[in-house]
Amino acid sequence: MTDSATLDDEALLVQQIRSGDRNALGEVYDRHAPVALAVALRIVADRGQAEDLVHDAFVTAWQKIDRFDPARGSLRSWIVAIVRNRAIDRLRANRPSMEIGEADDRSLLQTGPNPTWDDALARLGGAQLRAAVAELPTEQRDAVELAYFGGHTYREIATLTGVPLGTATSRLRLALARLREELRQSDAAPASARAGDDR
Amino acid sequence: MSDEMTHESIDELAGAFALGAMSADEAAAVRAHLATCDQPHAELREAFPAGDVLAASLEPVTPSPDLRDRLMGSIERIPPVAHPSAEPVKPPWPRPGWFDWISPRVARPLAVAAVVAAIAVGAWNVSLRSDLDHRDAALRAVAAAIGNGQTAFRVDGTAGRGYVVDTPGVGAALVVADLKALPADKLYELWLLDAAGTPVAVGTFTDTSGAVAVLPVEKDLSGYATFAVTVEAKRVDAPTTTPVMVGDLTGKSS
Numbered sequence: 001m002t003d004s005a006t007l008d009d010e011a012l013l014v015q016q017i018r019s020g021d022r023n024a025l026g027e028v029y030d031r032h033a034p035v036a037l038a039v040a041l042r043i044v045a046d047r048g049q050a051e052d053l054v055h056d057a058f059v060t061a062w063q064k065i066d067r068f069d070p071a072r073g074s075l076r077s078w079i080v081a082i083v084r085n086r087a088i089d090r091l092r093a094n095r096p097s098m099e100i101g102e103a104d105d106r107s108l109l110q111t112g113p114n115p116t117w118d119d120a121l122a123r124l125g126g127a128q129l130r131a132a133v134a135e136l137p138t139e140q141r142d143a144v145e146l147a148y149f150g151g152h153t154y155r156e157i158a159t160l161t162g163v164p165l166g167t168a169t170s171r172l173r174l175a176l177a178r179l180r181e182e183l184r185q186s187d188a189a190p191a192s193a194r195a196g197d198d199r
Numbered sequence: 200m201s202d203e204m205t206h207e208s209i210d211e212l213a214g215a216f217a218l219g220a221m222s223a224d225e226a227a228a229v230r231a232h233l234a235t236c237d238q239p240h241a242e243l244r245e246a247f248p249a250g251d252v253l254a255a256s257l258e259p260v261t262p263s264p265d266l267r268d269r270l271m272g273s274i275e276r277i278p279p280v281a282h283p284s285a286e287p288v289k290p291p292w293p294r295p296g297w298f299d300w301i302s303p304r305v306a307r308p309l310a311v312a313a314v315v316a317a318i319a320v321g322a323w324n325v326s327l328r329s330d331l332d333h334r335d336a337a338l339r340a341v342a343a344a345i346g347n348g349q350t351a352f353r354v355d356g357t358a359g360r361g362y363v364v365d366t367p368g369v370g371a372a373l374v375v376a377d378l379k380a381l382p383a384d385k386l387y388e389l390w391l392l393d394a395a396g397t398p399v400a401v402g403t404f405t406d407t408s409g410a411v412a413v414l415p416v417e418k419d420l421s422g423y424a425t426f427a428v429t430v431e432a433k434r435v436d437a438p439t440t441t442p443v444m445v446g447d448l449t450g451k452s453s
Binding site for chain 2: 020022025026029030033034035037038039041042050051054055058059062063073074076077080081084085088117120121126129130132133144146147148149151152153154155157166168169170171172173174175176177179180183
């Protein structure tokens with residue numbers, strides 16, 4: 001997503017999918033499958049399983065496009081959330097799916113644009129986003145990765161890393177605050193500083 | 200973590216909540232707090248999209264060439280979802296406007312009972328009124344079956360009202376109350392229609408002696424847009440009369 005024209009284009013694709021246009025879903029797949037597969041592969045660490053998850057997520061998108069609400073986030077965010085939640089479910093079969101819950105969370109919290117994150121996603125490339133994550137202190141980055149890609153709760157993270165619960169929650173909280181600040185500064189950087197965009 | 204969360208504890212958990220790093224119970228407690236709280240909880244709100252950034256920070260991975268073909272082949276077999284903004288799908292006859300939904304608290308136990316009874320009895324044309332033991336047994340079985348996730352859709356019309364309940368992999372069941380009796384030379388025939396309106400016959404029945412009837416449907420509801428019941432002289436491959444009951448399978452389930 002780079003500009004409003006692209007967002008309008010995405011809205012059109014969503015409308016086309018809702019009208020039963022399978023080619024529109026193919027276009028969405030072409031755009032977002034590589035990120036979705038990256039997330040799935042990072043979580044389950046198995047190429048075959050990861051591709052199955054991506055396949056199933058796009059089938060779900062086809063079947064449940066009426067549940068997609070652009071006010072809650074982009075189409076890519078929605079698809080990635082489906083992939084991520086299913087991958088976590090597969091990783092930890094005894095953990096209930098959070099697909100619906102996350103959507104509800106967003107509806108509770110969404111009160112308007114979130115400039116820092118939205119701008120970062122719109123303007124920065126994957127290399128810059130990786131660099132911003134890499135700038136986090138090791139213990140904060142580890143906590144975030146255990147949570148988002150490992151599907152661990154903060155209680156589990158506390159146990160795994162040998163710290164009190166309060167420390168685990170603080171690391172997650174501080175990591176996101178710091179990441180947000182990193183991205184804010186990146187947003188302010190000139191375009192010439194955003195070399196190596198690989199998205 | 201207590202279910203009673205304070206503003207401070209909510210904020211402390213902002214990162215964990217945003218990244219889905221909480222137990223289901225704890226996340227539910229946070230949602231319950233947010234649903235009634237008049238505080239802005241700005242940190243939580245600002246933290247929430249972080250997952251999108253983490254996903255986008257990964258090096259994209261090109262899928263195998265055949266994955267796209269597999270996906271397109273899969274969705275080729277799945278009708279699109281009807282949506283209010285999409286071109287409406289027209290059934291081969293006018294649809295009555297009865298598709299309101301009663302309380303899921305009532306609908307789901309009734310629907311699940313229907314499935315349980317239909318499977319347990321394993322026969323057509325079961326009258327539950329004539330055998331209250333069967334009905335009671337079905338209702339008792341509901342206690343164990345509720346939560347299995349079956350999907351129920353309202354069915355309504357001039358002949359009666361009830362629910363059609365999906366049990367993927369097994370079939371489905373129609374549970375209908377106060378069904379009108381038919382002349383001896385007529386039968387009820389059940390239909391599933393896809394989004395294009397193409398009907399598939401999925402069963403017949405004649406016994407309407409009970410206040411509540413449970414009727415197995417020969418196919419599960421996946422991929423179909425409409426359920427209908429017509430009155431026919433014999434089992435036929437396409438309906439010859441206007442439906443006496445219709446259910447919209449594309450709307451929300453009970």
